[in-house]
Amino acid sequence: MAVSDRPRVLIGFAESLAAIESAWCLRDAGFDVVAFSRAGRRPPLASARSVRVLPVPAPETDVAASVAAIEALVASERPVAVLPLDDAALLLCDRLATTVPLAAPTGAQVLLALDKREQVELAEKAGFAVPRTTLAHAGSSGEPPPGDGPWMVKCALAAVERDGRLSRPAGAVAARPDEVRTIADRLGAPALVQPLLDGVGEGLFGFAAGGDILALSAHRRVRMMNPRGSGSSACRSVDVDPEVVAAVRRFLTGAGWHGIFMIELLRDRAGRPWFIELNGRAWGSMALARRRGLPYPEWAVRAALDPDWRPPPPPDAPHLVCRHLGREMVHLLAVLRGARGADAGRWPSRGATLRDMLRPARDTRWYHARRGESVVLARDTWATVTAQVRRRV
Structure with a gap:
């Protein structure tokens, strides 16, 4: 392969839902793209033109080896920036012993991005509607579940490290208090317990810098992959809710956030938006943002290369599905x-x-x-x- 004279960006993991659209976004912006993937896998991104995908040990097997392999890629590929695309990559890249700019949160912001306990606490202070929340711990009865069931029991950590390996335990719905304890034991990590809400998932996206939130967009789920509850299979762009914006501004200012963000919400039947979580890296529905002229992955890299950089005003794009x-x-x-x-x-x-x-x-x-x-x-x-x-x- 011919050596490219374009500035190079290292992204990963290549099998994340955001990988394909993020890689194309960066290519269109004039960057050379190299992606790291879990060894033994060949993600669809590997079939993309002008994108190289290179293996690293899976963090689910060996976190230290995965970090060392990414560091080796940084040394050999000499990227101008690294863009983590999922929570595992966010955790690993924060541990890199390198000075390469990270197009992602660092330090205290990484802890916030990966720990939903901190997110819930900050969201309440920012004025979001937050479901009543208690904590459950493996091997312990913990606090009583809030209100009447059923309850959503989900891991408080976006990625759990145990014995040098990463995992991402999946939450579940509990109908009885004893099921809450059973699910928490299976998760093997601190768990959030919240009343199960009925509503439609929404997301608010943008770029935060110096107390400002810019280039805002929003979408709502049309269908879920699993009708019982899962990631969306189709989503529609919607107008940004100004009341939500006010809470988001307080939330991100309190966190000292700089860069791209996604706030996940659930809007109930009465029209009230409830805070679910913060995603501090690229998100799965990046295709919708890009089709509307909002290249968030490119903006994340631009901001990493120049802290004073700000995105241009978003285009007046029509709504899309x-x-x-x-x-x-x-x-x-x-x-x-x-x-x-x-x-x-x-x-x-x-x-x-x-x-x-x-x-x-x-x-x-x-x-x-x-x-x-x-x-x-x-x-x-x-x-x-x-x-x-x-x-x-």
Whole structure:
């Protein structure tokens, strides 16, 4: 491969949901892109043109070896910046013994990005509506769950390090107090216990610097990959809620945040937005932002290279729906299979789902769809569907 004279950015992990769109965003901005991936995997990004994907030991096997391998890549590739794309990469890159600029939070901001206990506390101080929250610990009865069930029990840490290995324990819903303790024991880490809220997921995105929040955008979920609850398979851009902006400004100013951010919310049936969490790195729905002219990954790198840099005013872009082909197929398969047990009363109907998903719409765009890169879309779709089928089997 010919040596590029473009400034190089190292990104990772290449298998994260944000990887493909972030890599293309940086390429379009004039950067050479190298991505690190867990050894033994070949993510769809590896099929992208002009993007090199290099292996490092998986942090789920050896955190220290993963950090050392990323440091070696920094030394050999000499990037102008490193852009972590997921929580594992955020934790690892904060430990790099190198002076390369990180296009991500550092120091106390990393702790905030990875610890939901700190996020909940700061969100309450900032004036967000926050679900009543108690803590549960493995091997301990902990505090009583708040109010009546059911409750969402989720790990308080975005990445758990134990015996030199990283894990990301998945939360679950508890119907009884004894189930809260069972789930907390399975997580093996501090857990947040909150009443299960019914509503629609939203996100507020932007760039924070010096107490200002700039280049704001927002979206709302249209469908989830799993109708029971999961990441979105389709999302729609919406107008930014000014009341939410005020709380976000207080939250980020209190944190001393600098760079891109995502605040995840859940809007209940009464229209009240509830704070869920902060994502301090690139997020999965980056495709929607980019289609609307908001290249957040590029801006994260620009800000890392120049602390005084500020993004230009966002374009007056029309609202769009962005769909992930593989996740939409998983959603459709789940609906066609039908509901079981407690899900029966709120499961989407087959007819309505088919009409919604097959109806053509001018305002629709697709994740990872790019001229000349059809192999990337095909591989990503196949990997998404087969991973979910294997999990169910």
